[in-house]
Amino acid sequence: MSIQPEDDIVLKLLHTADWHLGRRFPSFLREDSERKLTRARVDVLERIFGVAERHGVHAVLCAGDLFDNPNPQPEWWQPVVEQLTRRNWQDRPVFLLPGNHDPLLADSIWARGSRFRAALPSWVRVVDETPFLEVELQDNVVLYAVPCTSKAGQRDPTEAIPRRETGDDRIRIGMVHGSTFDMPDCQTNFPIARDAAVERGLDYLAIGDTHGFRFVPADRREPPTVYPGAPEPTAFDEKDPGKVAVVFVNRRRKATVQPELVASWTWEEQAVASMPALRQLRARADLERRVLRLRVEMCVPAPEYEEAERLLEDLEGTAAKHGRVGVLQLDRTGLTLETTSIDIYCSDLPDVLQTVVRRLRAEAEAPDPERAEVARRALFNLYQVSRKAS
Amino acid sequence: MDPTSDSSPASISSEDLDDATEEVLRGIQEEVDAAEQQRFERAAFQAQRFLEDRLLVHRRRRSDVVRQLDEAQARRNAAVGSEGRTEAEGRVLQLDTKLTEVDAAIDKLDRRENETFKRFHEHIHHRRYQPPTVERLFEVGIEIR
Numbered sequence: 001m002s003i004q005p006e007d008d009i010v011l012k013l014l015h016t017a018d019w020h021l022g023r024r025f026p027s028f029l030r031e032d033s034e035r036k037l038t039r040a041r042v043d044v045l046e047r048i049f050g051v052a053e054r055h056g057v058h059a060v061l062c063a064g065d066l067f068d069n070p071n072p073q074p075e076w077w078q079p080v081v082e083q084l085t086r087r088n089w090q091d092r093p094v095f096l097l098p099g100n101h102d103p104l105l106a107d108s109i110w111a112r113g114s115r116f117r118a119a120l121p122s123w124v125r126v127v128d129e130t131p132f133l134e135v136e137l138q139d140n141v142v143l144y145a146v147p148c149t150s151k152a153g154q155r156d157p158t159e160a161i162p163r164r165e166t167g168d169d170r171i172r173i174g175m176v177h178g179s180t181f182d183m184p185d186c187q188t189n190f191p192i193a194r195d196a197a198v199e200r201g202l203d204y205l206a207i208g209d210t211h212g213f214r215f216v217p218a219d220r221r222e223p224p225t226v227y228p229g230a231p232e233p234t235a236f237d238e239k240d241p242g243k244v245a246v247v248f249v250n251r252r253r254k255a256t257v258q259p260e261l262v263a264s265w266t267w268e269e270q271a272v273a274s275m276p277a278l279r280q281l282r283a284r285a286d287l288e289r290r291v292l293r294l295r296v297e298m299c300v301p302a303p304e305y306e307e308a309e310r311l312l313e314d315l316e317g318t319a320a321k322h323g324r325v326g327v328l329q330l331d332r333t334g335l336t337l338e339t340t341s342i343d344i345y346c347s348d349l350p351d352v353l354q355t356v357v358r359r360l361r362a363e364a365e366a367p368d369p370e371r372a373e374v375a376r377r378a379l380f381n382l383y384q385v386s387r388k389a390s
Numbered sequence: 391m392d393p394t395s396d397s398s399p400a401s402i403s404s405e406d407l408d409d410a411t412e413e414v415l416r417g418i419q420e421e422v423d424a425a426e427q428q429r430f431e432r433a434a435f436q437a438q439r440f441l442e443d444r445l446l447v448h449r450r451r452r453s454d455v456v457r458q459l460d461e462a463q464a465r466r467n468a469a470v471g472s473e474g475r476t477e478a479e480g481r482v483l484q485l486d487t488k489l490t491e492v493d494a495a496i497d498k499l500d501r502r503e504n505e506t507f508k509r510f511h512e513h514i515h516h517r518r519y520q521p522p523t524v525e526r527l528f529e530v531g532i533e534i535r
Contacts, residue, residue, distance in 0.1 A: 008408070050519030206484060262432065288435060320450060322442060 011141050011171055011249040016053040017046070017063035017208025018230040020101065021080065023071040033327045037291065040265055042079045044231045048244055049083055049264040052092065055246050059092060059137050063208030063228075064099025064177030066104055070108035077109060081119040093137070096125045098147040099177040099208055100189055102209055104128055105149070117183050127175075131160040137173070141249075144202075145175040164201020171253050174202040179209050179223075180216045192216075204255040212239040214260050224257050233267045240264070265326065267291045273298050275308065277291060281326065282311045291327040297334035302345050302383040305337045337376040339364040346386045350361045359381055430518040437510045445499050452492045459485040 025037045026273045050072075052060050062296070067076060084094065098104040101165040109116045110126050116125060126147040127133045135143050150327065157176040164172060176183045178190030190209070194217050197205040203223050207216070211230040213223065226245050242263025259369040268290055278296070294315070300308060316330060317323025339361050346357045363375035462485055466478035498504070504509075 045516060047519075050515055054519045054521055056521050260423075264431070289431065320446070321455065322439075324445065 008250045009248045011138070011247075012055055012057040012250055012357075013173070013202045013204070013206075013249075014048070014055065014057045014060045015063065015175075015226065015247055016048050016060070016231055017065060017097075017099070017177070017206075017227050017228055018211055018234075019062075019066045020068045020230060020234055021066060022068040022076040023234060028148075028327065028329055032315040032331075036327055037265070040077065040204075040263075044262055045079060045083045047264075048093040048231055049087060051246065051260050051262060052080070052242055053087070057092065057216065058141075060094040061094050061143075061145075061173075061175050062094065063175050063206050064097045065101040066096060067102040067109060070098075070102045070105050070110075072102075072109060074115070074383075077116045079120075081116065084117075084121055084124055089123050092123065095127055095133075095143065095145060097126065097127045097145055097175055097177060097208070098149070100148045100151050100153075103150050104130075104150045110147075120130040122127055134261070138314075140169075141171040141250075142171070143175065144174045144200075144243045148177050148190060156191055156193055156196065158192055158196035158205070159212070161200045163199070167199070169253075171249055172200075172202045173204050173206065174200060175206040177208045180207070180227075188191065190284055193223070197225045203249060203253045204257075211235070211241050213243040213245070214240065215257075221256075222254065224255050226257055228259070231262045232265060233263060233291070236267050236269050236291075238267070258306055265291050266290060267293075267321060269293045269295075271295045271297060271340055275300060275304050278308060278311050284324075287315070287325045289326050291329070292325045293329040293331075294325075295331045295334060299336045299338045301338045301341055302380060305335070305380060306384070336373075337364075337380050339376060342379050342383060345383050349382065349386050353382060426518060430514060433514040435511075437507055438512065440510070441499055441502060441504060441507050444504070445496065448492055448496045448499065452489070452496065455485055455492055459489060479531045 004343055019041065021161055023038070024040065025034050028034045028037060049060070066080070096110075098108070098110050102109065105108045108114070111117070112128065119316055120126070122366050125133075127147045129147075130149060130334070131146065133143070133145045133147075135145075137143050144161040146160045148157070157178050158174060161176075170184075175191060176190075178192040179188040180192045181192055182247040192207060193199065196202075205223065205225040207227055208226060210227040211234060213229040216225040216227065219362050224247075226247075229241045230238065230244055231242060231244060242261055242265075243259045246257070246258045246260055247255055266289060270281065270292060272281060272294065275298070278298075281294075286309070292315075296308070296312070298308075312330065312332060312335075315323055315325045316328045317325075342361060343354070343357055345353060349357065357379065360375045360379045364372050364379060366372050366375070422469050456529040459482065462478060462481045466475060469478045502508070
């Protein structure tokens with residue numbers, strides 16, 4: 001991959017996909033966490049269009065699944081309209097392609113006459129032509145785009161794009177939405193042939209669906225077929241999300257692709273099984289822009305249990321202070337109090353409470369996990385009382 | 391063969407030269423971009439934190455007001471004399487107004503309606519995403535003999 005000197009470039013494109021506006025994150029229980037993540041999905045639009053401006057691209061291609069469903073609420077489409085309207089891109093068309101999550105249906109947001117369509121600036125074009133849209137982006141540059149018209153389909157959308165004819169030396173760009181996983185005997189939704197760009201004579205094939213940035217196939221750069229991925233990650237298992245693709249095409253019709261990071265959040269999973277690991281995590285300086293799923297699995301004596309609680313509170317935050325982690329999904333069910341040595345720490349308690357400690361210790365070993373957990377919490381409270389008293 | 395004994399002129403195709411230039415340009419561009427992106431991320435975080443700090447303060451204030459309001463309502467409900475009841479009623483009204491004000495402030499911050507934030511946000515986005523300008527400082531001619 002290399003970027004040509006500016007005067008050799010005849011076409012610059014910004015390719016993005018899979019915004020999934022409207023997606024909720026119910027697994028994040030804290031209201032402010034959910035709000036941060038849903039808001040990030042809207043905020044990233046400003047960055048995407050900012051990249052388009054910085055590179056002075058000739059067109060912006062949005063390759064499907066821009067909305068999480070075909071009929072999103074105004075709170076999701078209005079920011080798109082606002083972000084586009086504040087730019088006066090008369091000479092930079094933006095193409096919005098319906099994907100499988102938000103297909104082109106008669107009553108969908110893409111329907112002619114919808115409030116969303118009516119509010120869009122004139123230079124924004126919804127791909128609502130079937131079987132495909134053919135439009136000249138500039139002299140000798142043509143775009144073919146194929147919308148999804150249903151949520152599922154077995155036909156390769158690139159088959160609708162006409163093959164390059166002999167003598168046609170225009171730059172040909174394709175845009176479709178679908179899946180390139182071509183495992184034998186495995187049915188995929190809108191399957192795209194891995195060599196579709198070669199077969200159809202396209203110089204660049206812009207695709208959407210997969211949430212991580214990747215070339216298809218991974219080792220082919222000419223002509224490139226690219227998934228830019230979701231501009232903001234949507235799940236922990238996504239590989240290399242958070243990018244858009246800036247595409248440079250030179251006079252020889254060679255397209256090169258530059259991924260650009262636009263996401264503001266990085267999603268990460270961590271399992272912590274020891275106090276040193278937890279201390280190390282607490283000391284990290286890069287947590288504030290992380291969405292962290294943290295699983296704590298350790299059994300520790302009372303003083304360390306107390307420290308673990310303090311460290312977790314630092315990571316998560318309270319009503320009075322920000323957490324060190326931007327968004328934390330914490331599973332602390334595996335954090336347990338080691339009770340066998342608890343009486344060492346409770347030796348200052350009066351006799352009657354020491355009797356309680358012994359009974360609770362026995363209870364903490366009980367087979368019923370719920371009762372055992374209650375007993376352990378009670379023991380820990382007694383430990384704290386003992387510490388305060390001393 | 392000893393390469394130094396080759397007397398044929400070095401041949402570099404223009405495409406090879408272009409490729410070499412591209413590689414150098416790409417390296418420089420990536421370095422600049424990475425540093426710029428980092429600075430932008432930091433600034434964007436600070437802008438957001440500016441709002442969140444204010445939200446935190448207002449939410450704490452709200453908790454206080456709600457607690458005071460609960461107490462005032464309990465006092466009003468327990469008041470026996472009309473004078474005491476009127477006084478308690480006044481306090482409830484006062485706290486109710488305060489709660490409405492705090493809620494409005496929280497709502498405004500939630501919608502990011504804060505001039506300082508807006509100015510800073512626009513400034514950092516402008517700095518990050520404005521197209522680069524090209525200024526020709528001098529021209530160099532190289533003659534290979």
